Amino acid sequence: MIIYQPLINNxxxxxxxxxxxxxxxxxPYSVYVYRYFLNRWPELTFLAFDSESETSDEPIGCVICKSELHRGRRMRGYIGMLAVQSDYRGRGIAKSLVKKAIEKMHQDGCDEIMLETEVENVAALNxxxxxxFIRMKRMFRYYLNEGDAFKLILPLTQRSCVRTTFLDDVNGIDIL
Amino acid sequence: MDLEKEFGNLHLSGSTKDGLIDEKLSDLVDITELFFDLGKDLSPQTIIQDPGFNSFEGTHSLEVNNPKLDSSLISLTSEEERFSCDVACGATDVERLMYVTGIVDWLARFLVCWLNEYQTLPTTVLSCRYVEFLLTVSSEREELSYLRTGDRLYDQVLCDAIYGICYFAKFVQKLLKAGVVFEEEDLNFNHMGLDFLSYVEDQELILTRLHRSIDYIESLQSPETGFLQHLLKLICCLVSLENHLKVYSADTTELDNLIEEAIYLEQQRSSECDPPPGCFSMGIQKRLSNQFPPKHLVVPTWNYKGFVIMAQDIKAVLMVDKAASMLEAAQLASFFNKLTQRHVVARALFPLFFIRDDERVLGRYSGFDCINLHLTEFCATTTASTTILSPEMTPVLQEAMNIMFEWYQNMAQNTSRYRQGYNRQLLLWDALHAQMESCEYEIASQATGEESITKTGIFMPCSSWVFFMKVTAMIEYVLKGFDLEVYKPFEAFAMFWYSYYLSYQQESCLEKVHEVIESKINSIHSLGKKIKKQKNAQKKTELKAQYRHLMDNNMESLRTNKRYLSYLLMHGSIIKSLSLCEVLQFSILKSFGVIDNKTSASKIFSNDRLLLELRLKPFSSIGVPELLTYEAFESALNDLLITEPMISSKLEKTLDRISKEVSNALTAIDTIKKCINAGDNNGLLVTGTRLVKEQALKYYDQLHASAKAIELNNAVITAKLGRSKSSSISDKFTVRLSIPNDASRFFPLLELTNSTKNKRVR
Structure with missing residues (x-):
C-alpha cells in the first residue's frame, strides 16, 4: 500500500x-536547491512510501514545491521537482503526490500553480x-540539455487570469 | 541570525595578519578537519533561508565534491595533463604541419558547434590548450604574445590563426553585450575569466598577421599546406565581419569570400588531420574559474557549411540597407526570421545594423523620420501630415518610435522570445492607441476644414495605424502559439475564433483608411471635372494650378497607399478566411462529439472559464478591440453547431462555407504571389517584399498548402464521420493538431485520428 506524507518533521x-x-x-541540482525548497517549505514537499516494502521507511516518490508572492501581487505555487522510483511508475503515484501538493497550496491561498517541463517530456505533460494545467509559453533552450521547455500554469482563482500590472497588491491597494 | 552566528565561528586560526592567505604552499594550513568539525555545529534548517537566495541562485549554484557540479573533479588523461604549449608537437616538418592544420581545423569547426549548434565556449574553442595559454599570457601583457617552441608553424601560423578566431569571438561577445540576444539561451559566452583581446583595437593588426602566415605557408610550396591556407583565409573573412557593426558596412564581399572558402573546405574531408593528443580537453573547466557544471567536449562534425548558413543569414540582414521605403524595411524585418530561425549572429546584428548607435535608422533617418514614414506610407501624406506636424503629437510620436524600435528588435528574436515580445508589446500599443486617439481627436476637432471628417465621423489616420499595428500584434501572438505547440486541440476553437474576430476588426479599420484614401483620389479627379465646367478664366487657372499641384505631389503617394492597403486587406482576408475554416471544422467535429472546447482534464482545481481567461490573459487589459467573454465564445460555438433536424443538409452548408472561404483565401494568396513576383511597380498591390521576395513567397506558399489541406480535410472528415451522428463515433476518433507537409505552422490541421491508436495528442 502506498502512503503519502508531508515532509514536515521528516x-x-x-x-x-x-x-x-x-x-x-x-x-544536476546542488544540495542548495534541495535545502532551499526543503528548509523553507517543508510542508509543501510530499513523500510516498510503500508500506509493504522491506524498506518501507524509504520514500519511493516525492514532489517538492514552494509558494511565494509573485511580483507582489499574486500567490504562486510552484512545483519544483517530481520523481517516482522507476519500478513504482504507472500506478498513479505521481498524480497523487501532485494532487496532495496542489491541495495544500490551494488551502494556503495560492492563486495559481506553475511549473516548467521539457517539451519532449510527454509523460509529464500528460x-x-x-x-x-495549460501551456502558457515555450522557452527556447531552457535546460542544460539544450531542450525547450513549456511553462505550465493551473489557475486556481481569477487573479491568475489578470496581468500582474493590473492586479491590486495583496493588501488591496492598487498602485495604478 | 543563528546562521550568521554559526558562520562567525568558522574562522581560521592559520590566516595571515592582513587576512589574506599567503600563496606559498608551505604557508598554507590544512583546515579540512577544522572545517568539518565546525560544520557539525551547523543546523541544516538554518541554511539557505536568506531572502536573497532564490530558486535562480539555487539552480545555478555549484557544489563541491558533487561530480555533476564540481569541475575540479574532472579527470584528465595523462596526455592532457602533460600537454605543454612550449613544445612543438610532431617529430617531422610534415607531422608538425599536419598537427597545426588539425588544430586550426578543429577550432574552425568548433566555431560552428559554438554558434550554429549552441554549444559552450569551454567545450569548443576554449577546450584548446593553445587558446587558453595564448589568451592568458597575452592578457597579462596586454599585447599579443606568441608561442616559443622554435617552430614557425606553431610560433607564428597557429598563433595568428588563434588570434583571428579570438578576434571574431570578441565581435560575437560585443553582439551579445548589446543585449539583443540572450546569454545561455541564444548564445553562450562563458569566457572562463579570460580576456578576449579587449586590448586589441586594431583589426588590421590581426589581418596583417594572418596574411603574413598565408604568405609563409605559400612559401613552403608544399601540397599539404593548401587546406591550412584556406582555413586562414576563412579566418580572415571572420575577422572582417565586425565591419558590419563597426562601420555599418553593407558590403558583402567578405561574406561571399567566406561562403566560397567554407564551400571549398566542406569538400576537403579527405584533408582532415588530427590535432596532437591532449591538445583539446576539459582541462580549462578544471583549471580556471568555472561557474557552470562540468560538460563534456563536443565532437565537431564536418560542418563547414555552417559558415555558409551564417554568411547567408548575415547577407539577408544587410539587404535592409537597400530598403527604398520604411515599408520595405518593415517587410524585411517581418519575413527574414519568420519561417526559419536565422543564425544567432545575424539575429543579433539585425537591430544593431538597423538602428545605429546614434539612434538613426540605417544611418539615414532620425527616429521621427522613421515613424513619419511609417505613418505616411500607411495612410498618405495628405491625411496624416497635419496631424504629425502638430506640436502636441511630439511626445506621442516619440513613444510610437520607441515601440516601433522594440517591434524591429523583436523580429530578430528566437522563435519563443518572438511571441513573448508581442505579449509585452500589446500593452505598449494599447497605451499608445489611447494616447494617440486622444491627441489626434483634439487636433482634428480644432481643424477647420473637412479633411478629417468621414461618413462615420472624424478620421484619425495615426490612431488607425496604431490600432492596425496593435491588432496585428494580437493576431501574431495568437497564431504563433500554434507554431510553438502551446495550444491543445480543445483550445483550437477559442484561438481561431479570436483570430477571426481580430481579423474582422482589423479589416474594418483598413477599409475605413482605404475609403478615405479613395475619396482623396476621387476628389482630385473631380477637380478635373470642375475645371472643365468652370467658365471664369481666372478661377479656371487657379483650379488648374491646384489640380497640377495635387497630381504632382499627392496622387502618386495616394495611389501607392491604396495599393498597399489593398495588400493589407487581402493578407488579412487570408488570415480571416483560414481562421474561419478552422472554426467551422472544429464546429463539425464538436457536433459529431469527437472534440470539445472544454478540457477533458480533471476540474477539481480549476474550470473552463478560468482556463480560457488565463489563456486570454495577455489581452485582458486591452481596451479596443474589447476582449470576448467566456459566454461570447460559448455562444459563438453553439451557433455554429450542427444540430437536428436536417443534419445532413446543415453539414453540407458548413462544408460549402469552408470551401468558399478556402477558395477566397487561395484567390487572395495567388494575387499576392503574383504581385510579389511582379514587383511593387507592376501589380495591383504594393507588398514591399522586394528584399525578401523568396521568404515572402514561401510564406504564402505555406498558407496555400494550409488552405488546400483544410479543403482536403473536409473530405476526410466527412468520409470518416459520415453524414449523420452516431453515439459510437466519439469513441472511435480523437482530434490532434498536425502540420501537413510544407504547410503553415500557424494553421495546423484538426486531424481526425483513430483514438485507439493515438490517444496522446502531439
Missing part, C-alpha cells in the same frame, strides 16, 4: 529524496495537462 529523508530525484532529472 527532514531525515533528505538524502533519500536527493537520490530519488538525482536519478531522473536532466538538470500528467499535468490532465490535471488542468
Amino acid at each position: 527532514l531525515s529523508h533528505f538524502q533519500s529524496l536527493k537520490r530519488l530525484i538525482d536519478a531522473d532529472l536532466s538538470e 500528467l499535468y495537462e490532465n490535471m488542468g
